[in-house]
Structures are given as structure tokens and as C-alpha cells.
Amino acid sequence: MLPKTRAKPGLSSLLIQSRPAFGKRLGFATDQFNVRQAALSSLLANELENISFGKNVPATALVALWEARNDARNYALLGDPAVRLPIERMA
Numbered sequence: 001m002l003p004k005t006r007a008k009p010g011l012s013s014l015l016i017q018s019r020p021a022f023g024k025r026l027g028f029a030t031d032q033f034n035v036r037q038a039a040l041s042s043l044l045a046n047e048l049e050n051i052s053f054g055k056n057v058p059a060t061a062l063v064a065l066w067e068a069r070n071d072a073r074n075y076a077l078l079g080d081p082a083v084r085l086p087i088e089r090m091a
Contacts, residue, residue, distance in 0.1 A: 030075070033072055033073075033075055036072040037069060037072035037073040040065065040068050040069035040072055041069055043065060043069075044062075044065050044066060044069050047061075047062060047065060
């Protein structure tokens, strides 16, 4: 019913190997989060549509799917060289 929500075990090594020095951007390594979020969004939309047609879906299952979708969407990549804090402007 609900796909596993954990990232693939190789994410850390994929992040390391896809540094700009290796010719790929860091966003390439996080693409699996985007793909997972899209898949979970589709599953959630299907369940909500099924509910509108009268299907009985346990609230716990719906909440778990909603949380998994949001977890896949809301992540931060710390140490991304494209991100800079405007420290000079903050002083």
C-alpha cells in the first residue's frame, strides 16, 4: 500500500560522487527525492479521488501517505556550493 519512505542507501555516496568536480551538479543526486515526491503525490491524489467516490480509506493510512509525500518534498541539502549566506549584508 504505502511505499517505503527511506532514501536509497547509496544517497550519500551519490552526493559525494556527483560533486561538480565529478562533472555533475548536486541537484542530480537529489533527483530521487523529486521523483519519489511526485510518485507519492500521485498516490495521494488517487486515494483522495477514491474517497470522493466512496472508498473507505483508514485515516491512519491517509496520514501516513500525506506525511511520506511531504517528507520527500521538504528536504535541505547542507553544504551546497550554490547556496551562500549574505553575512556581509547582515552586519
